[in-house]
Amino acid sequence: MSLEEKMTNIEKSLMAGSGRWIADFTESFRNFRANDVTFDAFVRGNTRMKGFLLSRVFSATINPNYSVGCFMISTEAVKNFDKKFLVKVLGAVRAFIKESEMKWAWLIILSTKSTDALKKSVESIKDQFVGVALIDLDSRSMVNSDSYIGKQAKRFIKI
Amino acid sequence: MSQTYAPLQLYNLLKSCMIVFVVQALVYIFLVPIIIDLALRLLILILNVLISVSLGWPLYKRRYHMILTYDNTSFTLKKGVKEEISHKWKEFSRLSLFRTEEGDFSVRLYKDSEFFDLPASKLRLNPFKFRSEVMQLVFPSKDKK
Numbered sequence: 639m640s641l642e643e644k645m646t647n648i649e650k651s652l653m654a655g656s657g658r659w660i661a662d663f664t665e666s667f668r669n670f671r672a673n674d675v676t677f678d679a680f681v682r683g684n685t686r687m688k689g690f691l692l693s694r695v696f697s698a699t700i701n702p703n704y705s706v707g708c709f710m711i712s713t714e715a716v717k718n719f720d721k722k723f724l725v726k727v728l729g730a731v732r733a734f735i736k737e738s739e740m741k742w743a744w745l746i747i748l749s750t751k752s753t754d755a756l757k758k759s760v761e762s763i764k765d766q767f768v769g770v771a772l773i774d775l776d777s778r779s780m781v782n783s784d785s786y787i788g789k790q791a792k793r794f795i796k797i
Numbered sequence: 798m799s800q801t802y803a804p805l806q807l808y809n810l811l812k813s814c815m816i817v818f819v820v821q822a823l824v825y826i827f828l829v830p831i832i833i834d835l836a837l838r839l840l841i842l843i844l845n846v847l848i849s850v851s852l853g854w855p856l857y858k859r860r861y862h863m864i865l866t867y868d869n870t871s872f873t874l875k876k877g878v879k880e881e882i883s884h885k886w887k888e889f890s891r892l893s894l895f896r897t898e899e900g901d902f903s904v905r906l907y908k909d910s911e912f913f914d915l916p917a918s919k920l921r922l923n924p925f926k927f928r929s930e931v932m933q934l935v936f937p938s939k940d941k942k
Contacts, residue, residue: 646925649925664897665895667891
């Protein structure tokens with residue numbers, strides 16, 4: 639499966655599949671630029687689910703209406719996707735969620751040649767507002783950041 | 798090369814037939830409140846259904862049927878016989894894939910703060926492929942990255 643196909647699958651999963659259990663993702667942008675970083679995709683939504691009658695009433699009274707987003711970036715387009723670049727990307731995500739008053743966001747890194755150093759960097763992230771997941775398409779494996787949000791990524795990503 | 802999409806939108810066809818059906822049913826309820834004969838009731842129901850289908854189709858074609866025509870420079874979205882909207886692709890600066898509350902996908906084209914939706918699901922297009930195609934038309938010279 640190519641990176642583009644995988645990205646489209648994650649987009650589908652977020653907007654019309656299992657991602658809907660996490661948040662109501664309604665809009666997806668491609669080649670999304672945020673604070674000097676171009677993301678391959680950005681999907682945004684909120685935590686207030688829409689439904690029919692009772693579920694709508696339930697959602698409106700129980701669920702908080704937090705704005706959330708999911709950024710996707712592939713390592714293919716970047717010459718050297720190392721820890722330094724990861725810090726830059728995370729900074730761009732953090733700045734964006736602050737600007738747009740988002741409660742939390744996910745950053746999904748799609749890779750065909752991820753190194754152990756990059757995997758360790760992702761696993762060591764403890765950010766409570768940005769969940770990071772690194773998908774290695776070659777080995778068909780995924781690592782995520784060490785936070786509740788990071789672990790939630792497994793719920794909408796099928797390797 | 799110009800392309801046209803005008804599939805039958807079943808939901809809207811059913812909606813048109815239901816509108817006619819409900820109007821007729823209301824007329825029967827108010828004008829003929831007590832019809833005891835079961836055969837007559839059935840006859841009225843069959844007549845109601847037949848009229849709903851025969852009037853629902855023209856109503857659908859007149860008000861709801863959507864036709865999308867586009868080429869490399871512009872597109873025209875026609876809804877029914879009255880509503881026709883045309884735009885040039887280059888008028889738009891941003892686009893996204895949008896999912897409505899009903900679960901339908903549209904390609905949303907942004908012009909400054911305004912936007913225009915191309916209803917991909919209603920036109921029975923694969924929204925993800927259609928979005929890619931529209932991206933090529935809106936940003937013809939831009940690289941992916």
